[in-house]
Amino acid sequence: MANRLTLWGIEGIPEIAAGDDLVALICDAVTAMTTAEPGAALADGDILIVTSKIVSKAEGMQIPIEARELAIDEDTVRIVAERVHAGGVTRIVETRQGLVMAAAGLDTSNVPDGLALRLPRDPDMSARHLCRALREKTGRHLGLIITDTLGRPWRVGQTDVAIGAAGVQLVDDLRGGVDANGRPLNVTVTVLADELAAAADLVKGKASRMPVAVARGLSRLVTDLDSPGAKTLARLGNDDMFRLGSTEAYQQGYDAATRVLTDSKEKVK
Numbered sequence: 001m002a003n004r005l006t007l008w009g010i011e012g013i014p015e016i017a018a019g020d021d022l023v024a025l026i027c028d029a030v031t032a033m034t035t036a037e038p039g040a041a042l043a044d045g046d047i048l049i050v051t052s053k054i055v056s057k058a059e060g061m062q063i064p065i066e067a068r069e070l071a072i073d074e075d076t077v078r079i080v081a082e083r084v085h086a087g088g089v090t091r092i093v094e095t096r097q098g099l100v101m102a103a104a105g106l107d108t109s110n111v112p113d114g115l116a117l118r119l120p121r122d123p124d125m126s127a128r129h130l131c132r133a134l135r136e137k138t139g140r141h142l143g144l145i146i147t148d149t150l151g152r153p154w155r156v157g158q159t160d161v162a163i164g165a166a167g168v169q170l171v172d173d174l175r176g177g178v179d180a181n182g183r184p185l186n187v188t189v190t191v192l193a194d195e196l197a198a199a200a201d202l203v204k205g206k207a208s209r210m211p212v213a214v215a216r217g218l219s220r221l222v223t224d225l226d227s228p229g230a231k232t233l234a235r236l237g238n239d240d241m242f243r244l245g246s247t248e249a250y251q252q253g254y255d256a257a258t259r260v261l262t263d264s265k266e267k268v269k
Helices: 022-036 052-058 065-075 123-138 192-204 246-268
Strands: 006-009 047-051 062-064 076-085 088-095 100-102 115-117 143-152 155-166 171-173 189-191 212-216
Touching: 006 192, 022 052, 022 123, 047 052, 047 123, 047 192, 052 115, 052 123, 052 143, 052 155, 062 065, 065 076, 065 088, 065 115, 100 143, 123 143, 123 155, 143 192, 155 192, 171 192, 189 192, 192 212
Parallel strands: 047 143
Antiparallel strands: 006 212, 047 212, 062 115, 076 088, 088 100, 143 155, 171 189
């Protein structure tokens, strides 16, 4: 049989508030769906793709909109780039979760008026908790990915990526193998978790109130709960070829030019 991947959104998950039991709400919604669609029942090898917003809401990460800028500062480890525009300043930052994103991931979409929403405190820990509880409640061997929306430096628009994961193989490392023509693969590492996150957003959408999707057909990727989390996907530090932000790069260039000028003056003396 040809490879086949099936994706569908879980209908009927209500608006989430702080302290809500996501596991119970997801399972209740799945049970309700299976009345009309028996194939929607969870099965061994299914992977749940969960929008980070409902995780943040359940964890009580809502803040007053007036505290948004302060929260961005608190959640920022390093400013990567800044740009002033008519509406204010856009900041691309490295967050305490190890992500590089605009405004430290704080968002006001799909949030009640007057509030902003921070990212989950530890997306991988949240994913492990949810995945373990869902496995226990359903008796199914499931994987789980928590997603958020990111822009890409050299691409227009945004796409969903994995920011937390549990029980899922995240990458397919093809280095050392060969392609279909027998040529060696030296650098190919496919990030399966991000591909699944982006694909699931096609059925979840941004305004459909369907924050959880199910992926079926990739049971080979479902692993133990102690498998590496999504934080391991971040390319930071010396692995980041573009690690200098615009401000840092400018300062480094200015300092280098100043040293050259100073050395030249010393030689003249």
